[in-house]
Amino acid sequence: MGVDVLSDVLKAIRLAGAIFFDVDAFAPWVTEAPPSRVLVPLIMPGVDHIIEYHVIAEGYCFASIAGEKPIRVEAGTIIVFPQGHGHVLSNPVGQRSAFDPEVFILARQDTVQLPLNVVEEGRGDHTHIVCGFLGCDTHPFNPLLSALPPMMMMHESIDTPDSRIGQFVRLAMGEARNKRAGGENVLARLCELMFVEVVRRHLDGLADDQTGWLAGLRDRHVGDTLALMHSRPAHGWTLEELSRRIGLSRSALTERFTHYVGMPPMQYLALWRMQLAARFLFDDSANIATVAEKVGYESEASFSRAFKKLVGTPPATWRRARRAELAEA
Template sequence: MDTLSDVLAILRPQTFVSAGLDAGKEWAIQFPPHDGIKFNAILKGTCYLQVEGDENVYLLHAGDCFLLTSGRRFVMGSDLSIPTIHSDTIFSHAKDGIATCNGGGSCFLTGARFHFGDQSARLLFGQLPPVVYVPEKYDQAAVLRWGIERFTTEFRSERFGRRTILEHLAPIMLVQTLRIYMSSPGAKNTGWFAAVVHPNLGVVMQAIHSRPQEKWTVESLSELAYMSRSGFALKFRQVIGQSPLEYLTQWRMFMAAEYLKSTDQSISEIALAVGYESESSFSAAFKKVMGAAPRSYKGSAVK
């Protein structure tokens, strides 16, 4: 069972290839808040990045990548102390998908935006830091660097099938970035990623994701984790921020939402598939988590 792939399959990210940026001389650009997450890769030169609410200032080099996960305003530039210009000033005049600042030539970056219209996005990205920074020097980033090279080649080309290639490469780069984050010290404290890589909780996460229809109890899940019932319940809440059964219910509803959107199964069939023998109990749980009754949710998804 691949827990990360399972969650990404439920999320079904939509890829929006953003314009590249070719900047020259001294520059600083203010970017507004944005929906979803942004993946970016520095292809040439260096620049600085600072995200609103994050005290860190990142010095980015060619080959570095980063995810912007919070939708906050951010500033990029060769010097963040100089007056900024709004991103619309140059991106409104982009040509062939590339915006130019001060004639370009010094720094080039490109990226993609992933927008998720479903509440389930918070499961994966809600507890990530505002910036997930992946330096080029990381040995484990080799696949990501390959993706950057291929992405760059396709981004600058006008070859047949360009859009299709970009739409498949961007999620690969996203997954590789998340893999790197999951193996970093910052991912091993709290949150969904911490639970997935935890030596005891990881097997529980796999069980919940792969067999949501089973009649799980805190006791049966604690046995999988080789922990006492009370110790497991406490550790799970400390890491995830929810009780085991709260998380189980949330995941069941996310799966049910996917079934409602992508299959012709009846509500009673979906209820059974996610562990509910009573359609009314399932409907009540679904509305509590997703904010709408199953029939209403399915109707809005079809439109």
């Protein structure tokens, strides 16, 4: 169909990466991260949501969502918490700690070049961890985030020459250990690339009976429907035209699309248009009528009504509020 739907979504949700910590931990040690809503104002003010990940570069540790059973993870493992749950990393197993915001406050100071090197003092086994953070939009609509599990793990030998994950990890470790001009930008881009690769591996590993937005991409009929809508979001799509182009009846397409994505095609299109509109409102100074046209509305009034219904506030009010949040960051 000519459009990469996953890339289109990643662009629209304003995925932005930053790597903050390069950790050398010597047992016994424990670090506990709070939920995303607590980290946002400390790390990336102005974003909706933070995805945290940890690359176990050397050694091992135990990881879990706070309150759940820990899992031992070895060197070469990337652990991702897409939903922003509070979580714990430790050695030995079962340790808990109070959250200390001071290290995050220090990392945001202008005099600090990232990543911030952190040493957890102890006399036991050594673990080297590179910790990264990704900011993204959740509102008005982020179909990818809702399709990911609370905790994702991927293991691959860092030393394998043809390992894409290994290449990212080696580059990240090199930039973390040898700070050079532009290093923070390089690490931010690597952070994003690693996340995309993890999502792609997760997509490839989905079971045949799995549902959700990512599983829908893999289904021929649903994937083609998504590609059509993403390729021309301002087009006046109707269920009849989509079903004709896909080669299914309207009822069959609606049933199949809803089975995978969780909503009918036209509802998805309406939400996706609002996400694009939010990006246009945030990124440039285009007037509301221009934004309305870009996302397929014939008048500013009809667009404003739809935006307020789905987002909760009129587009002009939403833009002012988001820009005020960014200015205060």
